[in-house]
Amino acid sequence: MADHTEHHVVPKKIYFAVFFALIVLTWVTTLVSRVDLGKWNIFVALAIAIIKASIVALFFMHVWYSTRLTKMIVMCAVFWLILLLFITMTDIWTRSWMGVPGR
Amino acid sequence: MASHTADLEASGAHASNLQHHFENPDQQKDASTIGMWVFLVTEVMFFGGLFLAYFVYRQAYPAAFAAASNNTDLWIGAVNTTVLICSSLTMALAVHSAALGKKNLIVLFLILTLILGGTFLGVKAYEYHDKFVKHEVPGQNFDCRDEAGNPCVDAAHTPLFFALYFGMTGLHATHMIVGVGIILFLIAQARKGAYGPKWHTPVELFGLYWHFVDIVWIFLFPLLYLIDRSGAPR
Numbered sequence: 001m002a003d004h005t006e007h008h009v010v011p012k013k014i015y016f017a018v019f020f021a022l023i024v025l026t027w028v029t030t031l032v033s034r035v036d037l038g039k040w041n042i043f044v045a046l047a048i049a050i051i052k053a054s055i056v057a058l059f060f061m062h063v064w065y066s067t068r069l070t071k072m073i074v075m076c077a078v079f080w081l082i083l084l085l086f087i088t089m090t091d092i093w094t095r096s097w098m099g100v101p102g103r
Numbered sequence: 104m105a106s107h108t109a110d111l112e113a114s115g116a117h118a119s120n121l122q123h124h125f126e127n128p129d130q131q132k133d134a135s136t137i138g139m140w141v142f143l144v145t146e147v148m149f150f151g152g153l154f155l156a157y158f159v160y161r162q163a164y165p166a167a168f169a170a171a172s173n174n175t176d177l178w179i180g181a182v183n184t185t186v187l188i189c190s191s192l193t194m195a196l197a198v199h200s201a202a203l204g205k206k207n208l209i210v211l212f213l214i215l216t217l218i219l220g221g222t223f224l225g226v227k228a229y230e231y232h233d234k235f236v237k238h239e240v241p242g243q244n245f246d247c248r249d250e251a252g253n254p255c256v257d258a259a260h261t262p263l264f265f266a267l268y269f270g271m272t273g274l275h276a277t278h279m280i281v282g283v284g285i286i287l288f289l290i291a292q293a294r295k296g297a298y299g300p301k302w303h304t305p306v307e308l309f310g311l312y313w314h315f316v317d318i319v320w321i322f323l324f325p326l327l328y329l330i331d332r333s334g335a336p337r
Contacts, residue, residue: 012196
């Protein structure tokens with residue numbers, strides 16, 4: 001892939017395809033939320049949200065066509081966010097396992 | 104220096120748009136794009152703190168979060184998500200039109216984005232009003248009731264949900280209000296013919312901001328509106 005973005009115009013049909021996928025996924029996640037999947041409801045909802053966010057970033061925000069440096073900066077955001085959420089939640093999730101005071 | 108200027112003219116750059124510390128328009132555009140993305144990384148972490156607070160409290164009080172979430176209007180939320188996605192499409196098409204130099208289409212798509220963004224904010228204002236009327240704003244007169252009029256499950260912890268609801272959607276709406284101001288500026292500039300195939304960086308970077316705000320909502324919608332909607336016994 002070229003290492004700079006000069007004069008690259010994303011075809012319009014890609015925007016419409018992404019838009020169509022986003023609308024469908026919005027209504028899928030809305031309707032699936034009304035089906036009882038037990039503890040899996042949140043995982044399905046978050047998986048759909050992650051897919052939607054990814055295609056917005058890749059195509060509406062042109063990350064797919066951008067320079068390697070830009071891609072690395074985007075991955076920094078994802079990486080740091082995962083650190084923030086996941087590392088903290090491992091503590092929150094597991095603290096009660098030991099039955100120690102101060103939970 | 105003279106040859107540098109000649110290079111610029113040969114490359115077809117609009118002299119007033121190329122700052123002297125950049126070699127050429129492509130370098131300048133890459134630098135601007137990276138600057139915007141670095142700002143968006145800080146925005147991700149800004150919202151990230153609120154998402155973390157949400158996950159910690161949802162983990163601690165799942166029943167209260169489920170009960171409170173069921174008091175949001177699922178269909179209004181879904182329709183508003185659709186409105187916001189439409190505004191992202193029109194924004195993407197505005198950038199597309201700018202890259203092709205179609206001045207009237209840039210203005211048209213920016214105005215459509217403005218209308219859709221305004222619609223989203225209007226619906227949000229309606230939802231906020233509804234929550235104030237129903238005493239679902241955390242504070243002295245807070246009261247959470249289910250459809251039958253009975254107090255919510257674990258009512259003592261439902262204000263946490265609503266505090267996060269107002270905090271997260273409020274910060275999101277603040278970003279959109281800032282965005283609306285910038286769109287008005289871009290429309291005025293686009294009408295003057297400021298943006299074309301050679302230079303439309305402001306339109307493109309604002310597009311990044313607008314899509315980022317859309318992504319935030321893509322996560323807020325399932326987390327705030329879609330908890331425990333199946334009606335299964337808790």
